[in-house]
Amino acid sequence: MRIIATSLLAAMGGVYLLARHFLPVHPVMGYVLAFAEAGMVGGMADWFAVTALFRRPLGLPIPHTAIIPENKDRIADTMATFLREYFLTPQVVARRLAGMNLAGAAGTWLADPGTGGGSSRLGTGAAELGAQLLESLDPERLGVQVRGGLVRQLGKLDVAPLLGQLLTAAIADRRHLPVIDGLVRWAGLTIEDNEDLIRKLVHDRANSVLRWTGLDERLASSVIDGLYKLLAEVMVDPDHPLRSKIEEGLATLADRLLNDPEMGAQVERLKAEILANPAVAEWWQGVWERIRLGLIKRLREPGGAFDGQFADALAELGATLRDDPALQAQINRFARRTLVGVASRYGDQIVRLVSETVRRWDAQTVTDRIEGAVGRDLQFIRINGTLVGGLVGVAIHAIDQLL
Numbered sequence: 372m373r374i375i376a377t378s379l380l381a382a383m384g385g386v387y388l389l390a391r392h393f394l395p396v397h398p399v400m401g402y403v404l405a406f407a408e409a410g411m412v413g414g415m416a417d418w419f420a421v422t423a424l425f426r427r428p429l430g431l432p433i434p435h436t437a438i439i440p441e442n443k444d445r446i447a448d449t450m451a452t453f454l455r456e457y458f459l460t461p462q463v464v465a466r467r468l469a470g471m472n473l474a475g476a477a478g479t480w481l482a483d484p485g486t487g488g489g490s491s492r493l494g495t496g497a498a499e500l501g502a503q504l505l506e507s508l509d510p511e512r513l514g515v516q517v518r519g520g521l522v523r524q525l526g527k528l529d530v531a532p533l534l535g536q537l538l539t540a541a542i543a544d545r546r547h548l549p550v551i552d553g554l555v556r557w558a559g560l561t562i563e564d565n566e567d568l569i570r571k572l573v574h575d576r577a578n579s580v581l582r583w584t585g586l587d588e589r590l591a592s593s594v595i596d597g598l599y600k601l602l603a604e605v606m607v608d609p610d611h612p613l614r615s616k617i618e619e620g621l622a623t624l625a626d627r628l629l630n631d632p633e634m635g636a637q638v639e640r641l642k643a644e645i646l647a648n649p650a651v652a653e654w655w656q657g658v659w660e661r662i663r664l665g666l667i668k669r670l671r672e673p674g675g676a677f678d679g680q681f682a683d684a685l686a687e688l689g690a691t692l693r694d695d696p697a698l699q700a701q702i703n704r705f706a707r708r709t710l711v712g713v714a715s716r717y718g719d720q721i722v723r724l725v726s727e728t729v730r731r732w733d734a735q736t737v738t739d740r741i742e743g744a745v746g747r748d749l750q751f752i753r754i755n756g757t758l759v760g761g762l763v764g765v766a767i768h769a770i771d772q773l774l
Contacts, residue, residue: 372750379757380418383410405768406761413760417753425738439741440734447729450594451722457572458561459718461711467561468710474702478692530642531635535628542621551617552606559602562595569595593744601725616724620717641705650695 387407394400422428423436439446457463562569570592605611627634692698729737742749 372747372754376414376418376750376753376757379754380411380414383407383414383757383761387411401772402765402768405764407764409764409767410757410761413763414753414757416760417756420756421749421752425742440738443732443734443737444730446737447726450597450729451726453572453594454725455718455722457568458565459714459721461715464714465707465711468703468707472699472703473706474692474699478689478694478699481689482686482693483689529635529639531628531638534638535625535630538621538625538628542618542625548609551614554617555602555605559599562598562602566595593741596744597740601728612728613721613724616717616720620713620720623717624713637708641701644701645698648695648698648701650691650698 384407387404390400390404390407394404419428423433424438425440427433427436601613605613608614628638692702732740
């Protein structure tokens with residue numbers, strides 16, 4: 372397309388010379404001459420405008436040229452600010468999660484024998500842990516009192532340090548990696564669902580040069596493609612800096628669960644709300660004895676982790692989550708508060724990583740990537756400028772002849 376646009380400009384020059392030579396032959400040659408002359412002016416002007424966005428025309432230090440490489444750091448900061456203000460703010464995260472029923476989805480999954488309660492995938496990971504937990508319970512102490520005393524025992528249990536220890540152990544054993552992969556996929560889907568909003572915001576914030584040349588849409592596409600590429604790099608690169616930031620955040624969360632009294636109080640309040648829910652009490656009252664008596668034997672049998680009583684218990688739990696709006700509201704509220712807190716506390720670190728990544732790119736890299744993303748349309752600007760300029764030249768010549 373660059374060759375075509377340049378060839379068209381050269382053709383205008385050839386037509387200009389021919390028309391000037393044959394101008395006395397016929398009056399129509401005046402119109403041809405005007406078309407070629409104005410086409411050259413329009414083509415040269417748009418060549419200069421397109422070139423000035425990415426580099427200095429002919430290498431000359433003309434003011435207000437090489438706009439993108441000269442403003443690379445500002446573009447990086449603008450991208451980071453854009454992400455921070457429109458994606459990682461507590462209000463945006465809360466609004467996004469407001470329409471998501473995480474507890475209901477989990478309940479539906481558990482209640483489905485094919486994917487939840489009857490899934491061997493879930494049983495493989497839970498069998499050994501469940502067997503050890505049940506074996507650690509003293510039958511003589513709990514015995515017949517477990518159904519009435521379990522809630523009381525759970526009420527006494529300090530859940531936050533336990534969760535902190537579990538998270539710390541999971542991080543140490545690298546069991547948190549699938550969670551990170553899931554978060555990256557969720558981020559990709561979020562960007563995909565909000566592409567129109569991104570494009571509108573880039574258009575609204577673009578300067579007059581970008582809007583005049585029509586590059587705001589291409590710049591938005593470049594931003595979106597860059598985000599997708601960043602997420603893809605995180606997925607395939609186990610040593611990506613963003614993974615390190617997420618792991619650092621998880622480690623901080625684990626530390627807060629272990630040592631932060633405020634976090635512990637929040638977890639305790641959620642636990643109290645769940646334990647006080649009548650649906651939970653009713654469910655637990657009916658299934659505990661079957662779980663206690665049946666799972667120790669069945670968990671260690673091949674293929675028996677979700678057979679019989681345990682499968683029924685998980686299915687009942689799933690049905691409770693699926694059918695109890697009050698319990699769903701409590702769990703969803705906790706999930707929403709947790710993720711909003713993560714966005715509030717660690718959003719700056721994530722967007723700073725984006726800004727620092729773009730800042731580390733050299734000016735040529737930024738220029739090549741944006742110019743490559745815009746692609747053929749840059750040369751169509753030159754072609755349109757040549758043709759439109761020629762038509763304007765014909766119109767001016769016609770007016771001149773009439774007057």
